[in-house]
């Protein structure tokens with residue numbers, strides 16, 4: 001009898017840890033697969049990021065590399081081509097002018113846009129900036145709103161399964177003067193995206209879109225995206 005008891009006990013041990021607890025699954029999120037909160041075992045895959053799902057192109061944050069930007073004249077749909085480059089990208093907790101927030105970090109991206117071709121010299125040009133989210137276009141767009149008092153846009157993102165509703169971004173555009181170039185007059189424009197984001201976040205999208213793009217009755221980026229009309233950067237991405 002004593003021996004049988006020992007054998008049963010041994011079988012119980014051999015059957016492994018899975019029988020000791022029933023897994024407590026936290027659902028998959030954009031960064032992790034479904035994971036047991038007790039033993040850390042994971043199953044399946046992380047959710048697919050919207051930018052992967054819809055095949056939306058993002059450019060590396062490599063400084064000084066230039067990319068073509070296609071837009072249109074001020075008063076017509078005549079094509080204008082400019083060049084965009086990353087002038088600066090920084091990530092930090094706080095500084096004199098950027099107050100820190102627990103669990104959050106600042107990310108600041110500065111883009112330089114240079115425009116100066118025949119069409120823009122004749123008729124001027126338009127440009128539009130874009131802010132979006134790599135992982136969840138719909139979630140971001142639905143939460144994104146302008147705060148009149150603070151003069152920035154607030155939004156919510158999800159990071160490792162946690163909702164961060166304290167995010168915000170302020171976009172500043174500094175239009176230069178027309179200068180004489182070798183063939184045409186040109187203008188340098190500096191566009192700065194100052195964002196407060198979850199610590200380590202790598203999903204904020206910032207860039208430019210062709211001003212001819214009609215997004216009036218289409219709410220989500222994936223509904224009006226065409227690669228040729230956009231120059232988009234993924235802030236916080238490390239592998240560039």
Ligand SMILES: [Zn+2]
Nearest residue numbers: 023036038039
């Ligand atoms: Zn478990």
